[in-house]
Amino acid sequence: MQSLQVSAPGKCILHGEHAVVHGKVALAVSLNLRTFLRLQVTSTHELHINLPNISTFMRWDTEALKLLLPPSKDSSLSRTELDVELMKKLRDFAGVAEGSTDTRSMAVLCFLYMYLCVFSDSQVLPSMTVSVWSELPTGAGLGSSAAYSVCVSAALLSARGTISSPHTHQEETVRWTEEELELINQWAYQGEKIIHGNPSGVDNAVGTWGGFLRYQAGKITPLSRVPTLRILLTNTKVPRSTKLLVSRVKDNVNKYPTVMVPVLESVDAISRLCEQTLAEMTTQGASAEHYSTLEDLMDMNQHQLDVLGVGHPSLSALCQLTLARGLHSKLTGAGGGGCAITLLPPETDESGVREVEQELRRLGFDCWETSIGAPGVLTHSPSSFPPNVSAILAEY
Numbered sequence: 001m002q003s004l005q006v007s008a009p010g011k012c013i014l015h016g017e018h019a020v021v022h023g024k025v026a027l028a029v030s031l032n033l034r035t036f037l038r039l040q041v042t043s044t045h046e047l048h049i050n051l052p053n054i055s056t057f058m059r060w061d062t063e064a065l066k067l068l069l070p071p072s073k074d075s076s077l078s079r080t081e082l083d084v085e086l087m088k089k090l091r092d093f094a095g096v097a098e099g100s101t102d103t104r105s106m107a108v109l110c111f112l113y114m115y116l117c118v119f120s121d122s123q124v125l126p127s128m129t130v131s132v133w134s135e136l137p138t139g140a141g142l143g144s145s146a147a148y149s150v151c152v153s154a155a156l157l158s159a160r161g162t163i164s165s166p167h168t169h170q171e172e173t174v175r176w177t178e179e180e181l182e183l184i185n186q187w188a189y190q191g192e193k194i195i196h197g198n199p200s201g202v203d204n205a206v207g208t209w210g211g212f213l214r215y216q217a218g219k220i221t222p223l224s225r226v227p228t229l230r231i232l233l234t235n236t237k238v239p240r241s242t243k244l245l246v247s248r249v250k251d252n253v254n255k256y257p258t259v260m261v262p263v264l265e266s267v268d269a270i271s272r273l274c275e276q277t278l279a280e281m282t283t284q285g286a287s288a289e290h291y292s293t294l295e296d297l298m299d300m301n302q303h304q305l306d307v308l309g310v311g312h313p314s315l316s317a318l319c320q321l322t323l324a325r326g327l328h329s330k331l332t333g334a335g336g337g338g339c340a341i342t343l344l345p346p347e348t349d350e351s352g353v354r355e356v357e358q359e360l361r362r363l364g365f366d367c368w369e370t371s372i373g374a375p376g377v378l379t380h381s382p383s384s385f386p387p388n389v390s391a392i393l394a395e396y
Contacts, residue, residue: 003040004158004165005380008150009033010136011143011206012233012332012341012372015271015301016215018249018308023217024268027275028202030210031233032374035134035147036389039155041126048129049111050396054138056104057396062125065112068093069120079117079186082193087113103138106145110191111152118156118187130155131396133389137366140235141242141333146203149191154184154377174379181208184377210376214275223275225282228373229294230344232327232353235366236314238337245334248309260308267304270297291345295328298343302330310335314363321359325352344369 009030016026048059068089096105136144157163163180188204212223253260281290322329329342357367
Protein backbone atom coordinates (compact mmCIF):
# COMPACT_ATOMS: atom_id res chain seq x y z
CA MET A 1 0.00 0.00 0.00
CA GLN A 2 1.52 3.28 -1.13
CA SER A 3 -1.34 5.63 -0.25
CA LEU A 4 -4.84 5.75 1.18
CA GLN A 5 -7.61 8.28 1.67
CA VAL A 6 -10.11 8.39 4.55
CA SER A 7 -12.77 10.80 5.82
CA ALA A 8 -14.89 11.17 8.96
CA PRO A 9 -17.85 13.41 9.81
CA GLY A 10 -18.26 16.10 12.45
CA LYS A 11 -21.05 16.00 14.99
CA CYS A 12 -23.74 18.16 16.50
CA ILE A 13 -26.31 17.68 19.25
CA LEU A 14 -29.88 17.44 18.00
CA HIS A 15 -31.50 17.48 21.47
CA GLY A 16 -30.46 17.08 25.08
CA GLU A 17 -27.47 19.39 25.49
CA HIS A 18 -26.92 20.38 29.16
CA ALA A 19 -29.71 18.03 30.31
CA VAL A 20 -27.35 15.15 29.48
CA VAL A 21 -25.02 16.37 32.26
CA HIS A 22 -27.89 15.72 34.66
CA GLY A 23 -28.50 12.14 33.50
CA LYS A 24 -31.03 12.85 30.74
CA VAL A 25 -31.07 11.54 27.16
CA ALA A 26 -29.17 13.40 24.44
CA LEU A 27 -29.20 12.68 20.71
CA ALA A 28 -25.88 13.24 18.95
CA VAL A 29 -25.80 13.14 15.14
CA SER A 30 -23.17 13.04 12.45
CA LEU A 31 -22.73 16.23 10.50
CA ASN A 32 -21.88 15.86 6.82
CA LEU A 33 -19.06 18.38 7.01
CA ARG A 34 -16.09 16.06 6.91
CA THR A 35 -12.40 15.84 7.72
CA PHE A 36 -10.26 14.28 4.98
CA LEU A 37 -6.89 12.57 5.34
CA ARG A 38 -4.41 11.31 2.78
CA LEU A 39 -1.54 9.04 3.85
CA GLN A 40 1.38 8.39 1.52
CA VAL A 41 4.15 5.91 2.28
CA THR A 42 7.62 7.30 1.48
CA SER A 43 11.25 6.17 1.72
CA THR A 44 12.69 9.29 3.34
CA HIS A 45 13.13 7.96 6.92
CA GLU A 46 10.95 10.90 7.93
CA LEU A 47 7.45 11.35 9.26
CA HIS A 48 5.57 14.38 7.89
CA ILE A 49 2.27 15.85 9.10
CA ASN A 50 0.57 18.65 7.15
CA LEU A 51 -2.41 20.43 8.72
CA PRO A 52 -3.17 23.42 6.47
CA ASN A 53 -6.34 24.40 8.38
CA ILE A 54 -4.20 25.36 11.37
CA SER A 55 -1.02 26.27 9.45
CA THR A 56 0.95 23.37 10.94
CA PHE A 57 3.59 21.53 8.91
CA MET A 58 6.00 19.28 10.84
CA ARG A 59 8.52 16.57 10.12
CA TRP A 60 10.59 14.24 12.30
CA ASP A 61 13.31 11.63 11.84
CA THR A 62 11.77 8.16 12.32
CA GLU A 63 14.87 6.79 14.05
CA ALA A 64 14.69 9.61 16.62
CA LEU A 65 11.02 8.79 17.18
CA LYS A 66 11.85 5.08 17.67
CA LEU A 67 14.00 6.01 20.67
CA LEU A 68 10.90 7.28 22.49
CA LEU A 69 9.33 3.82 22.59
CA PRO A 70 9.79 1.44 25.56
CA PRO A 71 12.90 -0.72 24.97
CA SER A 72 11.17 -3.97 25.92
CA LYS A 73 8.97 -5.68 23.34
CA ASP A 74 6.82 -6.85 26.25
CA SER A 75 5.87 -3.23 27.01
CA SER A 76 2.96 -3.13 24.58
CA LEU A 77 1.08 0.16 24.44
CA SER A 78 -2.57 -0.08 25.39
CA ARG A 79 -5.37 1.10 23.12
CA THR A 80 -7.59 1.75 26.15
CA GLU A 81 -5.27 3.61 28.55
CA LEU A 82 -2.96 6.53 27.82
CA ASP A 83 0.71 5.81 28.47
CA VAL A 84 1.72 8.67 30.78
CA GLU A 85 5.45 8.08 30.34
CA LEU A 86 5.24 8.15 26.56
CA MET A 87 3.14 11.32 26.70
CA LYS A 88 5.81 13.01 28.83
CA LYS A 89 8.53 11.98 26.36
CA LEU A 90 6.48 13.26 23.44
CA ARG A 91 5.87 16.62 25.09
CA ASP A 92 9.62 17.04 25.62
CA PHE A 93 10.39 15.80 22.10
CA ALA A 94 7.86 18.12 20.44
CA GLY A 95 8.59 21.07 22.73
CA VAL A 96 5.05 21.23 24.11
CA ALA A 97 4.92 22.64 27.63
CA GLU A 98 3.04 20.67 30.32
CA GLY A 99 -0.49 22.05 30.57
CA SER A 100 -0.43 23.55 27.06
CA THR A 101 -3.76 23.01 25.28
CA ASP A 102 -3.38 25.05 22.07
CA THR A 103 -4.90 23.41 19.00
CA ARG A 104 -1.67 22.97 17.06
CA SER A 105 0.23 21.33 19.92
CA MET A 106 -2.62 18.95 20.74
CA ALA A 107 -3.05 17.91 17.11
CA VAL A 108 0.67 17.12 16.85
CA LEU A 109 0.77 15.19 20.14
CA CYS A 110 -2.33 13.22 19.19
CA PHE A 111 -0.82 12.22 15.85
CA LEU A 112 2.62 11.31 17.22
CA TYR A 113 1.15 9.29 20.08
CA MET A 114 -1.11 7.21 17.83
CA TYR A 115 1.66 6.72 15.26
CA LEU A 116 4.09 5.37 17.88
CA CYS A 117 1.47 3.18 19.54
CA VAL A 118 0.15 1.63 16.34
CA PHE A 119 3.66 0.90 15.03
CA SER A 120 5.27 0.19 18.45
CA ASP A 121 6.07 -3.43 17.56
CA SER A 122 7.56 -2.59 14.15
CA GLN A 123 11.29 -3.17 13.79
CA VAL A 124 11.58 0.04 11.77
CA LEU A 125 9.07 2.89 12.00
CA PRO A 126 7.58 3.56 8.56
CA SER A 127 8.24 6.76 6.65
CA MET A 128 5.09 8.54 5.55
CA THR A 129 3.46 11.86 4.79
CA VAL A 130 0.03 12.47 6.31
CA SER A 131 -2.01 15.47 5.15
CA VAL A 132 -5.33 16.44 6.72
CA TRP A 133 -7.87 19.05 5.62
CA SER A 134 -11.26 19.72 7.16
CA GLU A 135 -14.55 21.37 6.25
CA LEU A 136 -15.19 21.75 9.99
CA PRO A 137 -14.32 24.95 11.87
CA THR A 138 -12.23 24.36 14.99
CA GLY A 139 -13.47 25.28 18.45
CA ALA A 140 -17.12 25.47 17.38
CA GLY A 141 -18.36 22.38 19.20
CA LEU A 142 -18.77 20.43 15.96
CA GLY A 143 -16.45 17.53 16.73
CA SER A 144 -13.51 18.70 14.61
CA SER A 145 -10.90 17.13 16.92
CA ALA A 146 -12.79 13.81 17.02
CA ALA A 147 -13.09 13.68 13.22
CA TYR A 148 -9.33 14.28 13.08
CA SER A 149 -8.63 11.56 15.66
CA VAL A 150 -10.88 9.08 13.85
CA CYS A 151 -9.18 9.77 10.50
CA VAL A 152 -5.69 9.41 12.00
CA SER A 153 -6.67 6.19 13.79
CA ALA A 154 -8.25 4.62 10.70
CA ALA A 155 -5.37 5.59 8.41
CA LEU A 156 -2.59 4.38 10.70
CA LEU A 157 -4.35 1.10 11.52
CA SER A 158 -4.86 0.49 7.78
CA ALA A 159 -1.24 1.31 7.00
CA ARG A 160 -0.13 -1.09 9.75
CA GLY A 161 -2.38 -3.85 8.40
CA THR A 162 -4.24 -4.13 11.71
CA ILE A 163 -7.47 -3.43 9.81
CA SER A 164 -8.20 -4.05 6.14
CA SER A 165 -6.70 -1.79 3.52
CA PRO A 166 -8.93 -0.01 1.00
CA HIS A 167 -6.87 -1.57 -1.77
CA THR A 168 -8.40 -4.95 -0.92
CA HIS A 169 -11.76 -3.67 -2.16
CA GLN A 170 -13.09 -2.54 -5.53
CA GLU A 171 -15.77 -0.12 -4.32
CA GLU A 172 -15.20 3.60 -4.43
CA THR A 173 -15.97 4.14 -0.74
CA VAL A 174 -15.81 1.39 1.87
CA ARG A 175 -16.90 0.85 5.46
CA TRP A 176 -14.89 -1.39 7.76
CA THR A 177 -16.35 -4.32 9.71
CA GLU A 178 -17.94 -3.73 13.10
CA GLU A 179 -14.86 -5.17 14.85
CA GLU A 180 -12.56 -2.89 12.87
CA LEU A 181 -14.75 0.15 13.61
CA GLU A 182 -14.56 -0.65 17.31
CA LEU A 183 -10.76 -0.69 17.11
CA ILE A 184 -10.73 2.62 15.19
CA ASN A 185 -12.99 4.12 17.85
CA GLN A 186 -10.82 2.92 20.75
CA TRP A 187 -7.69 4.53 19.32
CA ALA A 188 -9.60 7.69 18.36
CA TYR A 189 -10.80 7.95 21.97
CA GLN A 190 -7.15 7.96 23.09
CA GLY A 191 -6.58 10.87 20.71
CA GLU A 192 -9.57 12.70 22.21
CA LYS A 193 -8.13 12.13 25.70
CA ILE A 194 -4.90 13.81 24.62
CA ILE A 195 -6.77 16.78 23.16
CA HIS A 196 -9.58 17.20 25.71
CA GLY A 197 -8.45 15.41 28.89
CA ASN A 198 -11.72 13.76 29.90
CA PRO A 199 -14.01 13.41 26.86
CA SER A 200 -17.40 11.69 26.95
CA GLY A 201 -16.58 9.46 23.99
CA VAL A 202 -19.63 10.67 22.08
CA ASP A 203 -17.77 12.74 19.47
CA ASN A 204 -15.38 9.98 18.40
CA ALA A 205 -18.25 7.44 18.38
CA VAL A 206 -20.24 9.68 16.02
CA GLY A 207 -17.16 10.15 13.83
CA THR A 208 -16.63 6.39 13.68
CA TRP A 209 -20.18 5.07 13.18
CA GLY A 210 -22.00 8.14 11.88
CA GLY A 211 -25.78 8.40 11.98
CA PHE A 212 -27.59 9.12 15.25
CA LEU A 213 -26.38 8.13 18.72
CA ARG A 214 -28.34 8.12 21.96
CA TYR A 215 -26.27 9.12 25.00
CA GLN A 216 -27.39 8.78 28.60
CA ALA A 217 -25.44 8.37 31.83
CA GLY A 218 -22.26 7.37 30.00
CA LYS A 219 -23.94 4.77 27.78
CA ILE A 220 -23.70 5.31 24.01
CA THR A 221 -26.23 3.50 21.80
CA PRO A 222 -26.25 3.83 17.99
CA LEU A 223 -29.76 4.22 16.56
CA SER A 224 -30.27 1.90 13.63
CA ARG A 225 -31.96 2.88 10.37
CA VAL A 226 -32.59 6.55 10.80
CA PRO A 227 -33.18 9.16 8.07
CA THR A 228 -30.71 11.72 6.78
CA LEU A 229 -32.06 15.23 7.42
CA ARG A 230 -31.11 18.34 5.45
CA ILE A 231 -30.11 21.32 7.60
CA LEU A 232 -28.58 24.76 7.52
CA LEU A 233 -25.72 24.98 10.02
CA THR A 234 -24.84 28.45 11.28
CA ASN A 235 -21.83 29.50 13.33
CA THR A 236 -22.51 32.79 15.12
CA LYS A 237 -18.75 32.98 15.83
CA VAL A 238 -19.63 34.29 19.32
CA PRO A 239 -17.02 32.71 21.63
CA ARG A 240 -18.21 30.88 24.72
CA SER A 241 -16.90 28.67 27.50
CA THR A 242 -18.61 25.29 27.71
CA LYS A 243 -17.32 24.87 31.26
CA LEU A 244 -18.87 28.16 32.41
CA LEU A 245 -22.19 27.43 30.69
CA VAL A 246 -22.43 23.96 32.25
CA SER A 247 -21.68 25.54 35.62
CA ARG A 248 -24.36 28.17 35.05
CA VAL A 249 -27.02 25.52 34.41
CA LYS A 250 -25.92 23.56 37.48
CA ASP A 251 -26.15 26.70 39.65
CA ASN A 252 -29.64 27.44 38.32
CA VAL A 253 -30.78 23.87 38.99
CA ASN A 254 -29.46 24.07 42.56
CA LYS A 255 -30.95 27.52 43.17
CA TYR A 256 -34.37 26.90 41.59
CA PRO A 257 -34.90 23.11 41.67
CA THR A 258 -38.71 23.28 41.52
CA VAL A 259 -38.42 25.29 38.29
CA MET A 260 -35.37 23.75 36.64
CA VAL A 261 -35.80 20.04 37.33
CA PRO A 262 -39.11 19.93 35.40
CA VAL A 263 -37.37 21.75 32.53
CA LEU A 264 -34.69 19.04 32.45
CA GLU A 265 -37.41 16.38 32.48
CA SER A 266 -39.11 18.14 29.58
CA VAL A 267 -35.84 18.24 27.60
CA ASP A 268 -35.51 14.50 28.22
CA ALA A 269 -39.05 13.96 26.92
CA ILE A 270 -38.24 15.91 23.75
CA SER A 271 -35.14 13.78 23.09
CA ARG A 272 -37.21 10.60 23.48
CA LEU A 273 -40.05 11.88 21.29
CA CYS A 274 -37.56 12.92 18.62
CA GLU A 275 -36.01 9.45 18.74
CA GLN A 276 -39.46 7.91 18.31
CA THR A 277 -40.29 10.24 15.40
CA LEU A 278 -37.03 9.43 13.60
CA ALA A 279 -37.77 5.71 13.94
CA GLU A 280 -41.24 6.22 12.48
CA MET A 281 -39.81 8.20 9.56
CA THR A 282 -37.69 5.18 8.70
CA THR A 283 -40.29 2.46 9.15
CA GLN A 284 -43.35 4.32 7.84
CA GLY A 285 -41.77 6.77 5.42
CA ALA A 286 -41.16 10.45 6.20
CA SER A 287 -44.35 12.52 6.10
CA ALA A 288 -45.09 16.23 6.38
CA GLU A 289 -46.49 15.50 9.84
CA HIS A 290 -43.18 13.98 10.93
CA TYR A 291 -41.29 17.06 9.79
CA SER A 292 -43.84 19.28 11.57
CA THR A 293 -43.19 17.35 14.80
CA LEU A 294 -39.43 17.76 14.41
CA GLU A 295 -39.90 21.53 13.89
CA ASP A 296 -42.12 21.82 16.99
CA LEU A 297 -39.56 19.92 19.07
CA MET A 298 -36.76 22.25 17.90
CA ASP A 299 -38.79 25.35 18.85
CA MET A 300 -39.67 23.95 22.28
CA ASN A 301 -36.13 22.80 22.99
CA GLN A 302 -34.74 26.23 22.08
CA HIS A 303 -37.12 27.87 24.59
CA GLN A 304 -36.05 25.36 27.25
CA LEU A 305 -32.39 26.14 26.64
CA ASP A 306 -33.17 29.84 27.07
CA VAL A 307 -34.82 29.03 30.41
CA LEU A 308 -31.78 27.00 31.46
CA GLY A 309 -29.68 30.13 30.88
CA VAL A 310 -27.61 29.21 27.82
CA GLY A 311 -29.25 31.41 25.20
CA HIS A 312 -27.64 34.46 23.61
CA PRO A 313 -28.88 37.49 21.62
CA SER A 314 -27.09 36.16 18.52
CA LEU A 315 -29.02 32.89 18.77
CA SER A 316 -32.31 34.69 19.38
CA ALA A 317 -31.72 36.86 16.30
CA LEU A 318 -30.95 33.76 14.23
CA CYS A 319 -34.09 31.91 15.39
CA GLN A 320 -36.30 34.94 14.70
CA LEU A 321 -34.77 35.50 11.28
CA THR A 322 -35.28 31.89 10.14
CA LEU A 323 -38.77 31.67 11.66
CA ALA A 324 -39.82 34.71 9.62
CA ARG A 325 -39.06 32.52 6.59
CA GLY A 326 -40.99 29.56 8.01
CA LEU A 327 -37.85 27.71 9.11
CA HIS A 328 -37.22 26.36 12.61
CA SER A 329 -33.89 26.56 14.44
CA LYS A 330 -32.22 25.76 17.73
CA LEU A 331 -28.75 26.10 19.20
CA THR A 332 -26.55 23.02 19.13
CA GLY A 333 -23.90 22.37 21.72
CA ALA A 334 -23.06 24.53 24.71
CA GLY A 335 -25.01 27.64 23.65
CA GLY A 336 -24.08 31.13 24.75
CA GLY A 337 -23.26 31.82 21.09
CA GLY A 338 -21.60 29.07 19.10
CA CYS A 339 -23.64 27.18 16.51
CA ALA A 340 -27.27 26.57 15.59
CA ILE A 341 -29.07 24.19 13.24
CA THR A 342 -32.07 24.97 11.03
CA LEU A 343 -34.19 22.11 9.68
CA LEU A 344 -34.81 22.19 5.91
CA PRO A 345 -37.79 19.93 5.11
CA PRO A 346 -38.06 18.50 1.57
CA GLU A 347 -40.59 21.11 0.42
CA THR A 348 -38.43 24.05 1.54
CA ASP A 349 -38.23 26.82 -1.06
CA GLU A 350 -34.64 26.93 -2.33
CA SER A 351 -34.65 30.65 -3.11
CA GLY A 352 -35.83 31.27 0.47
CA VAL A 353 -32.89 29.28 1.83
CA ARG A 354 -30.46 31.36 -0.27
CA GLU A 355 -32.03 34.57 1.10
CA VAL A 356 -31.79 33.31 4.68
CA GLU A 357 -28.12 32.46 4.15
CA GLN A 358 -27.44 35.95 2.81
CA GLU A 359 -29.20 37.59 5.75
CA LEU A 360 -27.32 35.43 8.26
CA ARG A 361 -24.01 36.29 6.61
CA ARG A 362 -24.93 39.97 6.79
CA LEU A 363 -25.14 39.48 10.56
CA GLY A 364 -21.53 38.25 10.46
CA PHE A 365 -22.36 34.55 10.76
CA ASP A 366 -20.94 31.62 8.75
CA CYS A 367 -23.44 29.23 7.08
CA TRP A 368 -23.23 25.77 5.53
CA GLU A 369 -26.03 23.83 3.91
CA THR A 370 -25.39 20.21 4.85
CA SER A 371 -27.09 17.17 6.36
CA ILE A 372 -27.20 15.19 9.58
CA GLY A 373 -27.21 11.41 9.82
CA ALA A 374 -24.31 11.03 7.36
CA PRO A 375 -22.06 7.92 7.26
CA GLY A 376 -19.16 7.58 9.68
CA VAL A 377 -15.52 6.98 8.80
CA LEU A 378 -14.98 5.88 5.20
CA THR A 379 -12.07 4.87 3.00
CA HIS A 380 -12.03 6.38 -0.47
CA SER A 381 -10.50 5.35 -3.75
CA PRO A 382 -8.52 8.22 -5.31
CA SER A 383 -11.31 8.74 -7.85
CA SER A 384 -14.00 9.07 -5.16
CA PHE A 385 -12.10 11.62 -3.07
CA PRO A 386 -13.71 15.07 -3.58
CA PRO A 387 -11.74 16.85 -6.34
CA ASN A 388 -11.40 20.07 -4.31
CA VAL A 389 -9.95 18.10 -1.39
CA SER A 390 -7.53 16.24 -3.66
CA ALA A 391 -6.40 19.58 -5.11
CA ILE A 392 -5.79 21.04 -1.66
CA LEU A 393 -3.91 18.02 -0.32
CA ALA A 394 -1.86 17.69 -3.52
CA GLU A 395 -0.07 20.87 -2.49
CA TYR A 396 1.51 19.12 0.52
